[in-house]
Amino acid sequence: MSLFRTELRRLSKRRFTRYMTLLGLLVLAAVVVGVFFTNQKIDAGQLARAERQADQQYQEQVRWSEQERVACEQAKTAGTATDGRYPDDCSVITPPPREEIKAEWFLPSTFDFKETFDETLIPFAAILALVGFVIGASFVGAEWSTGGMMNLLLWRPKRLTVLLTKLAALLTGILAVTLPAAVLWFAGFWAVANFRGSTEKMTSGVWQSFMLTGVRGVVLVLVLTTIGFALASLGRHTAMALGGVVAVMVVGQFGLGILLSMASVRFAEAWLLPTYALAWMTKTVTLQDWNSCNATYYGECKPATMDITWQQSSVLLSVGVVVILGAALWAMRRRDIS
Amino acid sequence: MPAVLEIEGLRKTYKSRRRGTRNALDGFDMRVDAGQVHGFLGPNGSGKTTTLRTLLGLIRPDGGRMALLGHEVPDALPTVAGQVGAIVESPQFFPHFTARDTLSLLAGAGEVPAVRVDEVLELVGLRDRSGERVKTYSLGMKQRLAVASALLKNPKLLILDEPANGLDPGGIREMRTLMRTLAESGMTVVLSSHILGEIQLICDSVTIISLGRRVAFGPVDEVLAQHSSGAVRIRLEAVSDLPVATEALTQAGIRVTGHPDHLMLAGVDKPASVTRLLAEKNLYVSELAPIAVDLESVFLELTATAPVPGQHRQVDESMKVGGTGQPGPAGGGWGA
Known part of the structure; x- marks a missing residue:
């Protein structure tokens, strides 16, 4: 049996992987069920x-x-x-x-597939990205902290091969959950629209747009899974990734957001990571500066705007993955294992 | 006999801003011949585990040369890893997997036939408990599992760090028998342990390390002989002759310690010379017994770690031998 298949087996055997995956899927199912019961078909x-x-x-x-x-x-x-x-x-x-x-x-709330489904792909990607991040961090973090990594390296002394094979198995496993979940998500909301809304005006262009948003969602899941894995490997403990993300969110995002707001910085959201994640999913996020006023011909006051595009987000995500994974690989190659 | 493990001038230095520089390995040499059970001894913090980790590619050395089964390591580790089974320090496993899962995953990673899992479980006595999670195991059971994981590859060289740690007396005896059986089947075993009585019973040869340097090596008998103090206990037919005998022996240059009913002599090369000397003075020996040294006393002497009443020895307070880059008193270079 190859190392890749062994790692895939190890991943699926872990209780944490099973429970987290189940929890993530249950939350997704709850969203679909919730939308089903809070919408009605209009006669x-x-x-x-x-x-x-x-x-x-x-x-x-x-x-x-x-x-x-x-x-x-x-x-x-x-x-x-x-x-x-x-x-x-x-x-x-x-x-x-x-x-x-x-x-x-x-009218009571009704689910218009064409108008609303795109938005549902954001929580879908966010929930699975969170699951991927935590599973990725735990998969390699627990190996480091329990000595499993050391045992494995006694059998396979090629450090980078071992780490990258683990990552490949992890991403394969996450993809194996995400893709069927995405199909079920599409199918679930199609059913919701059929029974509790409308599936009218669906063209091939709309389907294509949904598919592309779905693909970007899957990429976001894989990117965050990789970052969780790399952070935990860098710190050689699951807590490194989880602690790191809490620190980034609390200090780097909430703290920074408050600071920028107090300083009346223009387009403060442009400094916050969730903005880029949202832009990645929605293609564009338009930020508005309500302190400015661009008078229109009719005397209306419009705020200055700034667009964050999915291309800018893709650069940020790529740099993030390269830097964090690169650091994890460097540490794996250079640091002593004791 | 070909060497399966060779270490020459191995160096590992740890640098810390707070604690300065510490030489964990300071030009350490070691050689283990094929088919032997070799004891690797040293006080806590002497560099045993650092040596094993370095040899197995887990720690990057700062200097020196290492070879396993004739291949230079760490470069050739991927080539020889399949023939070297090892446990380093305390056994560590993912606590939520069963023993069978743990071994099965290792076998998968190392491309070892699955049937081998059952064989090693049987060998270490975990067959009936193999379906239980490792977190429910006692230290001794984890130790058995660690040995099983090392044996899984059916290695040519088996390196075990404290394999008897946590084992019950029966387990220690089983482990001893297993080591001997493995050695008889052609496997070379390197055994690091603090249970020196066991080492003396099991091992063909030993290496003793202190503060990162080798202080003794060779076959167990030779090491014991080299460090024998030449102590002899004698009794005379008449206890009243002991003072006269003491005087005669002291004049002959022998160190004598008197006791109410016997004398202890030190620095005696040939016990026969004692009987001859006393007979010339008309003193007749009723008992003459060379005092044998054991590995524990040699270890304590060589590493200067024998407890002294009223003193609390610190971990790094042990024997350092030779000058910088000089071999220890028992020889240097490539082993015996």
């Missing part, structure tokens, strides 16, 4: 009722604005309109246009 009767409710809402708005306009003019005549309650010109008190009051507001 024509519900739609008509919603239209009627929107009409009623509009009529209420018309009545209310008329009352307010009259009250404004009376206050102005009486000379008591100086408390800032009413505008200078009472004629600006008008009801909203009818089309601004939408019938959907009065």
Whole structure:
């Protein structure tokens, strides 16, 4: 039996791997079930009722604005309109246009596959990336801390081959869980849309877009699994990876976020890692600076924006993997094992 | 006899900003011939485990030369690793796997036939407990599992660091028998242990290390003979003759320690010379017994680690021999 197959067997035999995988899949299943029970299919009767409710809402708005306009003019005549309650010109008190009051507001939640499925791929990737990170860290961290790595190196004294084979087995195992899970995720939400929403307007372009988002999600899972593995190998303990990620998130992200916010730094989110993970999944994240005002031709004030693209995220992820895995391989090659 | 393990001038230095430089191995030499059971002895912190780890490629040496089964290591380790079974220091295994899983995974990694797992489990007496998790094992059972993992490859050279640690008396005897059986089957065994009585019983030859240097080596009998103090106990027919005998022996240059009913002599090359000397003075010996040294006393003498009443010896307080780069008193270079 080859080292690769042995490592794959070792991975699948570990209780932690089994429990974490099961936990991750249960959370994903819970999300699908939750979405199923919180959505409804909309029939024509519900739609008509919603239209009627929107009409009623509009009529209420018309009545209310008329009352307010009259009250404004009376206050102005009486000379008591100086408390800032009413505008200078009472004629600006008008009801909203009818089309601004939408019938959907009065409908129960429904799952539109075309509009919503893309968003569900973000928690899918996030949950499996977390599972991959922890399993990856534990897989090699426990080997180091229990002496298993030393035992293995007495049998296979090629250190880099051993570490890279372990990583290859880990990624294969994670992929073996992620791909079927992704298929079930697609199928699950297709079923939710069928029974609790709509699968209309699906074109080949939409499917292609979903597939590409799914592939980026799988890549994110593999990248975070590799980083967890490399960090634990670098510190020769599972806690190194877990502690490292807690430190990065608490100090490097929450702390940094508060600091940047206090310093009123423009586009503070551009310094935070989750922004790049989100951009990787959604292709673009547009950050807005609400302290700035770009006046439009009509006098509207729009904030300055900054786009974080998935290409920028890909550079960050690649550099992260190369640096952390490179350091782990260097340490494996150079450091004594005692 | 060909050497299966050769070490020459091995050096390993640890540098620390706080504690400065420490030479864990300071020009250490060792040689083990094929088919032997070789004892590797030394006080705590003397460099035994560092030597074994360096030999097995776990630690990078700072100098010196090593060879296993005729191949230079660490370069040739991938070639010889399949023929060298080893346990280093305390047995360490993933606690949640069973013994069978542990061995099966090692066998898979080393491409050893699965049937060998059952053979070694039988050999070390874990057959009936092989389905239990390692975390439920006692230290002695873990030790047996460690030996089983080392034997899995059916190696030509077996290196065992403290294999009797934690074993019950029956287990120690079984381990001793196993070592001898393996050696008789042609396997070379290197045994590191602090149970010197066991080493003396099992081993053909020994190497003693102190502060990173070899202080003695060779066949056990020779090492004992080299470090025999030439002590002899004599009794005379009449206890009243002891003072006269003491005077005569002292004049002859022999160190004498008097006791109420006997004398202890030191530095006696030939016991016959004592009987001749006393007979010339009309003193007749009723008992003359050379005092044999054992490995423990030789070890304590060579490493200067014998306990002294009222003193607390620290780990690194043991014998250092020779000057820088000089071999120890019992010889240097490539073994005996």
